[in-house]
Structures are given as C-alpha cells and as structure tokens.
C-alpha cells in the first residue's frame with residue numbers, strides 16, 4: 005500500500021468542496037471523488053496521521069482497506085436509495101406498485117454477502133496483527149539504547165515506564181541511576197522503544213497519533229505498546245481519556261534524538277536529578293526536617 | 296365476524312364520523328368524559344395521556360441537551376477559546392450525554408410505545424395502567440433530581456462516569472450522586488415500563504394477531520423491553536457499588552483498596568452497549584412502519600426484519616468490550632469482541648437491504664415522514680460503516696476516544712434514532728392530535744436538520760483522523776482543527792434551527808392543523824382504525840386480525856360492501872390531496 009502524502013495546508017477550493025459535500029445528493033459523489041480523483045489532497049481528511057512507525061503504518065493500511073470496502077457499500081446503498089427516490093416517486097395515474105413481500109434467495113444472498121465481507125476484514129486484520137503488536141527489532145546502527153545496558157545490536161529495545169497523573173505524563177528510563185522526565189519523552193532514533201503504561205490516580209490514555217494506537221493508563225494495571233522511529237523529530241499528543249477538569253492540558257511530546265545526543269541527554273538528566281536531590285536533602289537538613 | 300367499519304374514505308379532510316353509502320361507522324358508547332384540566336394529567340392512567348406526558352417531557356429534555364451541545368460547540372468554534380471554563384465544559388458534556396441517552400432517546404421511545412403499542416395490537420390499555428403511571432413519574436423525578444444538580448455542583452465525569460475519576464477521592468461533590476440517583480430512578484422507570492410492555496404484548500393482542508402478524512414496531516418494542524430487563528439490573532448494581540465506594544468505604548473500583556477500575560468499565564459497558572440497541576431498535580421499528588406506508592408497498596422480508604431484530608439484541612449482549620479496546624486486555628479477548636461486533640453488523644445490514652428493497656419499485660409518496668425515513672437510511676448507513684471500521688481493534692486503538700467516535704455515535708444515535716423518531720412524530724402526530732402537521736414546515740425542518748447534521752458531524756470524522764481527542768475543552772491551532780471545528784459549529788446551529796422548526800410546527804399544528812381523520816396516510820396497522828385522537832377506550836369494537844396489514848383488509852372489506860373495486864380504495868389517490 006503506497007503511503008499517502010499528507011498535505012497540511014488545505015486550499016480554499018477543497019474547503020468549498022467540503023461545504024458542497026454536505027448537500028445530500030453530492031455526498032456519494034464527494035466521497036467517490038475524494039477516493040478516486042484527489043487522494044493526496046484528501047488524505048488528511050480521510051486517513052489517519054501519516055506514520056513513521058511500522059505499527060502505526062499497519063494500522064493506517066488496515067483502516068484504508070476498511071474504508072475502501074465501506075465506501076463501496078456506501079455507494080451501493082446510497083445509489084439504490086437515490087435511484088428509488090428519483091425513479092419510484094408516485095406519479096398521478098401510475099399503476100399500483102407490485103405488492104412484493106420478499107425474495108428468499110435475494111435475502112439469503114445479501115446475508116451471505118455481508119458475512120463474506122466481514123470474514124475478509126477479519127482475516128486481513130489477523131494477518132496484520134502480529135506486525136502491529138510485536139515490537140520491531142532495533143536497527144543495527146544503534147549500539148546502545150540505554151545507559152549501562154549491554155549493547156545487543158539489532159535486537160535491543162529501550163524500555164520506558166509511562167505514568168499518567170492528573171494532568172501530566174511522567175517517564176522513567178532504565179539504568180542504575182534514576183532518570184525520569186515529565187511531559188517530554190526523549191528517545192534515540194532507530195531504536196525500538198517499548199512502553200509500560202500505568203496511572204497513579206485516574207484512568208488516562210497514552211496517545212501520540214503519529215506513533216499509532218493509544219493505550220489506556222489504568223491504575224493497578226500496566227499496558228504495553230511500542231514504536232520505532234528512524235529519523236530525529238518531535239511528535240505531539242495528548243491524553244485521550246477524560247481524566248478531570250484539565251484533561252485537555254495533559255499533553256506530551258516524544259522527542260527523537262540521534263543516539264549520541266540521547267545518551268548525552270540521559271547523562272545530563274541523571275546528573276541534574278542527583279544534584280537537585282542532594283540540594284533538597286541539604287535544605288531539609290538545614291530546616292531540621294530529618295534526612 | 297364482528298362488526299367493524301372505519302369511515303370508508305378516510306381522506307384528509309374527512310371528519311371522523313363521515314358516513315358513506317350506509318357503511319357502519321365507529322361510535323364510542325358508554326364512555327364517561329374525564330374532567331379536563333391539569334389534574335386529569337396528574338392522575339391519569341390512560342396509556343395515551345401517559346405517552347403524551349412522556350413525549351412532551353422528553354422533548355423538553357431534548358431541547359435542554361441540545362442547548363448544552365450548542366454551548367460546547369460555541370466553545371470549540373475557535374482554537375484556544377476561553378468562553379467556557381473547564382469545570383463547566385466537563386459538566387456540559389456529562390449533562391449532554393446523560394440527558395440525550397437517559398432522558399431523551401430511551402424514554403421518548405417509551406412514550407411512543409406507550410401511546411402506540413396498545414393501539415397497534417388492538418388493546419384498550421397497557422396491562423398495568425397504574426404501574427405505567429408510576430414509570431412516567433419515576434422518570435420525571437429522575438430528570439428533576441439530575442437537573443437540580445446544576446444549582447449545586449453538576450456531575451462532570453462524562454455520561455460513562457469512569458471510575459476512579461467518579462470516586463469521591465477525585466470528585467467529592469454531589470454531582471455524581473445526582474447522576475447515580477438519576478440512573479436509579481430512570482432505570483426503575485424503564486424496568487417497570489419494560490415489564491409492562493412485555494405483559495401487554497404477550498397477552499393483549501387482538502384476536503388473530505399471531506407473532507407473524509404483529510406490527511414490526513411492536514416487535515422492536517418487545518425486544519427493547521427484554522433488552523432493558525437484561526441490561527438495566529447490571530448498571531443499577533454498578534452505580535450502587537459506585538455509591539457505596541463514594542460514601543460507605545467500599546473499594547469495588549479502587550485499586551488501592553483491592554478493587555479494580557476496569558470492573559466499572561466492564562459492568563458499565565455490559566449495560567452500555569445493549570443500551571445502544573435499546574435506543575436504536577425501536578427507531579428501526581418506526582422506520583419499518585413508515586417506509587411501507589409511504590412506498591405503498593408491503594415491507595420487504597417481514598420475517599427477516601423481525602428475526603434480525605432478535606439477532607441484533609442477542610448479539611448486542613456479547614460485544615461490550617469493543618468500547619475498551621485500548622485497555623490492558625489479552626489479545627484473544629480483543630479478537631472475540633471484534634468478531635462479535637462484526638456479527639452485529641450482519642443483521643443490521645440485512646435490515647438496511649430490506650428497507651431499500653421496500654422502497655425499490657414502490658410508489659413513493661413524499662410526505663414529511665418519508666423524508667425523515669430516507670434521511671435516516673442515507674445517514675444511518677454511514678454510522679454502520681464507521682461502526683465496522685471501529686470494530687477492527689487495531690484500528691480502534693487509533694480512533695478510540697477521538698472525534699471519529701463522536702461522529703460515529705451521532706450518526707447512529709442522531710442520524711439513526713433521532714431521524715427515525717422525527718419520522719415517527721410526523722407519522723403519528725395526526726393520530727395523537729387529530730390534526731395534520733404543516734408539510735411546508737416539516738420539509739423545511741427536515742432539510743435544515745439533514746444538512747445541519749452532516750455539516751456538523753461529517754467533518755468530525757476528519758477531526759478524529761487528524762488526532763483530536765474527544766472531551767477536550769480547548770485545542771491548539773493544529774493542522775485543520777480550527778477550520779473543521781468551525782464548520783462543525785456552524786452545522787450544529789443549522790441542525791438546532793431545524794429542530795426548532797419542528798417544535799414550532801407541533802405548537803402551531805396542535806391547534807390549527809387540518810383535521811386528520813381516522814386514517815390520513817392509508818396506513819396498514821390498527822391504530823389507524825380508530826378515531827384521531829382515539830377515544831379513551833381506544834376501540835369500540837376490536838377487529839379480528841387476518842394479516843400483517845389489517846387496515847388493508849378492512850379497507851378492502853369496506854370497499855367490497857360499498858360495491859366498489861378494491862383498486863380504487865387501495866390507491867393513494869384519495870389520500871394524496873394536500
């Protein structure tokens with residue numbers, strides 16, 4: 005399935021088409037046009053965010069497949085409906101319509117047809133499932149994903165703990181020294197990142213649209229997901245489960261760095277955390293509040 | 296054979312008591328006039344009055360829920376908008392969802408069923424008239440209990456009130472308690488109503504009305520009732536557990552006390568998904584009544600439609616976890632719920648094809664009910680298709696809790712249920728009031744609602760695809776979000792105007808509409824046999840039912856007695872006059 009390029013700016017003409025599409029008789033025409041004539045321009049409106057991670061790309065493919073099957077059914081149903089509305093309008097002096105009460109072969113036929121379509125959809129879903137849920141191998145170029153972890157080129161994942169809290173995300177990185185961050189998750193490019201997601205208060209949902217599906221963060225449970233991005237960049241997302249008044253403010257970024265920069269960030273972060281913990285200790289001792 | 300005879304030519308302008316060629320007419324005998332005035336409404340046990348009370352009250356709540364929706368759309372019209380504060384926004388989304396589901400769609404269907412089921416099966420009232428009154432009053436007080444919370448602290452955890460957010464550790468205010476109280480009161484109301492409907496439908500059908508001759512709307516109400524009886528106790532238990540978690544120290548949904556927040560989601564959706572079909576199946580029934588009357592052709596595949604209703608209801612009990620695909624659940628469970636959700640799509644698809652085949656080669660009389668019927672079909676199919684897309688669980692991992700889901704559920708519940716309810720309203724209004732509604736206003740209302748609906752919700756699919764989560768009170772100016780949201784807001788106001796036009800239509804027509812006569816549509820079912828509005832005892836003589844379309848038989852019989860050919864009577868020409 006060729007990846008459809010997303011065009012960000014929506015030209016005026018498309019906006020006009022979108023308004024016209026609301027007109028009932030243009031609805032099927034609009035969808036067909038969108039699918040056939042101008043896939044690139046419509047990609048934004050008709051498909052998920054373009055995806056640099058394999059699991060996200062596979063979800064994208066599954067969706068496009070379902071959309072095409074759905075569009076065919078849509079055209080069939082709306083076509084029959086519109087034809088009936090136009091052709092079978094009552095006319096003065098017209099003959100009484102034939103009093104047909106059913107047609108068993110026809111009815112059995114469309115029941116089996118519907119079942120067949122769904123069997124195909126289910127089969128394709130299961131075919132893609134492994135690719136979506138099983139983390140990909142890290143690329144050979146990445147030597148060390150995390151500090152002090154043995155390098156296993158090509159088969160090494162960085163495990164990050166994700167913790168949802170009203171209204172911020174906390175990320176815990178592996179290693180002998182404590183490294184964590186809030187709001188911004190830093191990851192190395194070309195490395196498979198697996199996430200262990202949980203929550204320490206109410207239900208949240210971890211979601212970076214360009215990195216694929218979401219995983220609910222439920223207190224008392226852990227949820228797993230993964231992604232792998234080969235080029236440095238920044239990806240945005242926000243909590244997707246209503247978690248209180250400031251649910252909309254619970255945002256996150258995934259910042260993909262070249263591996264060397266990522267390791268530098270890890271070292272700096274570990275040092276800063278250690279330093280601030282010591283400062284905290286000292287200030288507590290000065291105030292006489294114990295260790 | 297018993298003596299029966301409607302007015303022979305029940306044309307639009309024919310008064311209820313037209314005599315024609317010496318044919319006998321319906322005369323109400325021995326009925327004591329009840330006192331008119333408001334006390335009659337308070338003390339009534341008449342299924343028709345209770346039905347009207349339901350319909351009036353639910354439409355009032357419908358308008359409230361609509362205002363809440365428009366306020367949210369105003370807030371979302373612009374990126375970074377600060378019109379509405381976050382607690383208010385969360386209260387609005389909770390009130391809107393809860394109102395539309397618990398105080399509008401489910402009870403308005405109970406209202407129509409209350410009015411129509413006894414008439415359609417040829418009964419003189421419901422099986423338990425006083426219980427019926429109790430159902431209404433419990434519902435009303437549930438709504439009042441819920442809405443008084445706006446003077447204190449309205450609930451703000453969404454209509455799903457997920458634990459632990461709905462626990463008192465996070466929302467200690469009493470809004471959630473008002474919500475729980477409303478679920479309990481409307482739940483008992485629906486449960487009693489459901490028992491009443493099943494008792495009525497099982498026992499009080501006219502002579503000759505076997506299961507195979509029962510109107511399809513009555514079929515759907517029967518199955519709606521069974522679904523309510525199966526699903527409501529589960530949510531009643533769940534909200535009781537939530538109540539004890541909040542106030543009496545239990546920890547059913549609190550993982551720090553050994554409970555599990557996911558238990559709430561399972562219990563809620565075990566009720567919540569059948570609830571969707573509780574809201575949709577009777578709407579299907581209305582469509583199955585309206586389409587054949589205005590296509591002048593019998594329903595295509597009566598048995599398949601009745602059977603698919605039962606099949607949908609059964610399968611709908613097995614699909615609840617498709618609302619929970621992104622939660623930590625084993626893959627085999629996900630696969631099961633995807634397949635079971637696919638299984639629901641089959642009988643639903645069968646219904647759509649049957650309706651299309653009913654219209655095909657008919658002689659379509661384009662009155663307002665058929666406008667809404669066709670609008671329902673055109674719209675509902677989109678909701679069905681997006682439902683199948685959402686059932687593919689890896690795809691749902693992307694779409695869950697986004698505006699794509701918001702669009703999907705509105706295509707099903709507004710494009711499906713509400714359009715069907717409006718079709719039913721325009722179809723049965725002449726029976727309930729004795730007056731015709733204005734066709735001009737009706738069609739204006741339809742076009743405003745239809746266009747407004749699609750402008751509002753079609754673009755919300757794209758918002759979901761571009762990654763906009765639902766239930767957020769603000770959004771940054773990201774991609775096309777701002778443009779699409781503005782389009783959606785404009786559409787919602789067109790939609791709201793369309794609804795108001797129908798409200799105006801009802802208010803004008805109820806006093807000034809043209810007299811409807813007994814059977815203005817030349818319809819098929821028994822409610823059209825009696826006067827409009829029906830007398831308190833419904834029928835003086837209950838006809839024997841010989842087919843699934845008793846009124847056709849009756850018209851044929853009357854025509855035979857009057858010495859006319861059957862063709863002239865079954866031709867719509869006599870009714871078509873506008």
Ligand SMILES: [Cu+2]
Nearest residue numbers: 208243247254
């Ligand atoms: Cu959150």
